[in-house]
Amino acid sequence: MLKFNTLRTAVAASLATLTLSAPVLASQDSIKVGVMLPFSGVYGALGDATRNGMKMALQENAAQLHGRKIEYIEIDTEARPERAPEIASSLLSNSEADFIIGPVHSGVAMGMLKVLRGKDTVMIVPNAGAGPVTGPLCSPNVFRTSFSSWQPSYPMGKVALDKGYKKVVTMSWNYGMGKESLDAFEESFTAGGGEVVKKILVPFPKTEFQAYLSEIASINPDAVFVFFAGGGAVKFVKDYDALGLKGKIPLLGSGFLTEGTLEAQGNSAEGILTTLHYADTLDNDLNNKFRASYKEQFGKSSDIYAVQGYDTGLMIASAVNELKGDISDQKALIKALETTTVNSPRGDFTFSAAHNPVQNIYLRTVENGENKVLEIASPALADPGRGCKL
């Protein structure tokens, strides 16, 4: 142990001399990117896609890194919030990561924030939508490349009003993301004169929806707005169809209702209207190119999580380029990150004062098993960032 410590001191000392005597060398150290994503369990596929997208972006833009290599330190969070603080502090103190990328799961995000807010590293959230990350708990060194839970659902209120729906039932699991999504919808819907006649919160992760759907049928509202994702979204959409509500009461949702689930939902999903910051079918050069090369590299189709990872990589590359490879000054790095425009497959986006993307939200409908873009429901929408003092 003593020997090890001595060795470490010696290495540190020589490194210190090196950096003092030769600042040029600093730019040739590798940039350390800590990756905190779920690579196993229910969210495993999401973690994989995010990592693939990020690496692809950094590889494509290697020229922007001014000769600096990227060193990845990857840790599986298993989407377990209770492990998050420990992993985050290990990446911060032991690995001295310049960037810490993660997570997918909002609970893990809260655990990471506890440790990383205001610290000498930059945390970039490539998925978790929890409001507080760019709200009350915002911090100069914390960015998000995905969305706030408010963002995809807020524009749907206006869409519903435009369709002439006045009385709507909202429904979701009783947890953060679900409740925040329903609130965002309700905010714009009631502001325009709509009425939420009933709000149903189902205990998470229950998927016995039949009783609730029978109740909705007896209320017979103009439309139903829901937030569900993954397996719950599959079950909900199939039940909605099986019990005869499909085609009689229009189904609206946050876009996650039909992301990565369409094949399993089959015909039952046809005609559902959703709002989200991306769609696979988005027809622009960047997206077409991105999808083609992702498929070529990884042998499977890209998805929204791959895009969010890709944009995280783009953002790092662009900031490193701006600073000509020297990211040692954290203030300058943060400045470079927050002023960057990310040329994303989802369309260009910038960052709000709270470090959340200012981005288009698209209105999509399911047609022939694909999310087809109908229009931009809300251009360059910024999360209000309530409670953030940045």
Place this chain on the structure above:
Amino acid sequence: MDTSLFLVQLINGLQYGLLLFLIASGLTLVFGVMGILNLAHGSMYMVGAYLAWYFVEHTGSFALSAIISAVIALIIGVVVERTLIRQLYRRNHLDQVLLTIGMIFVFNALQSLLWGNDPLGVAVPAALSSAVPLTDVLEYPVYRIFVALLCIAIAVVMYFMINKTRLGMLIRAGESNREMVECLGIDIRQLYTIVFAIGVMLAAVAGVVAAPMSSIVPGMGEHILITCFVVVVIGGMGSIKGAFVAALLVGLVDTFASVLVPQMSSMMIYIVMAFILLIKPQGLFSS
């Protein structure tokens, strides 16, 4: 709640309860006869659903897939009993819990390797895909009526098998006095293999018939397992009749709690269980 909505919810509750019975019956059968607490029972439900998906994709026929899946489940049951469970008959429940929890991890890992982590879905077989209109908006899918009837049929078959056949007689004898059955020259080990395999098959068949009306996802087995244990405990550990009554009770309580007391719906079945155990500590129908 008006009368028509009440009736609809009554049907919902009964249908959910019948499916719960199908899953829980294997669990309680295995415990009653062999004294084995099989925590991996939910994994067999999951395996059934994934097998159904796999064979529907490859054969296109739901009925054929159901039969193949049931046969594979029987084989899994025999293999698992012969190789693993057999070591545990003389051990205590804690050792059984450790082994069967380990089996949950193994089955989950296999599922992830073989079929990935994306949610999957099986289409309702075409012959059963129509629906019966109930109200202006609401319909009742024929497939769900079929599943309910199938569950009742399986309950009836189990009742006759246990009460009227030689195998059933041996099962009942094994339950009450193992040593005496062995003394009479019956190979109790073979009986155990059969019972365990039937238990596995019941869970897998439940997974198969549930597949078209649910989403097939990793971890689907653990979630249903907890509810099944509630059913088995309320009914009385090891009692098939108890499991039937308890499953219907749990199905109805959960359904009505969801709409009447939504804030408390997730704990309602546990409150009912606690209340029943206060009055009947061994469950409703324990021997």
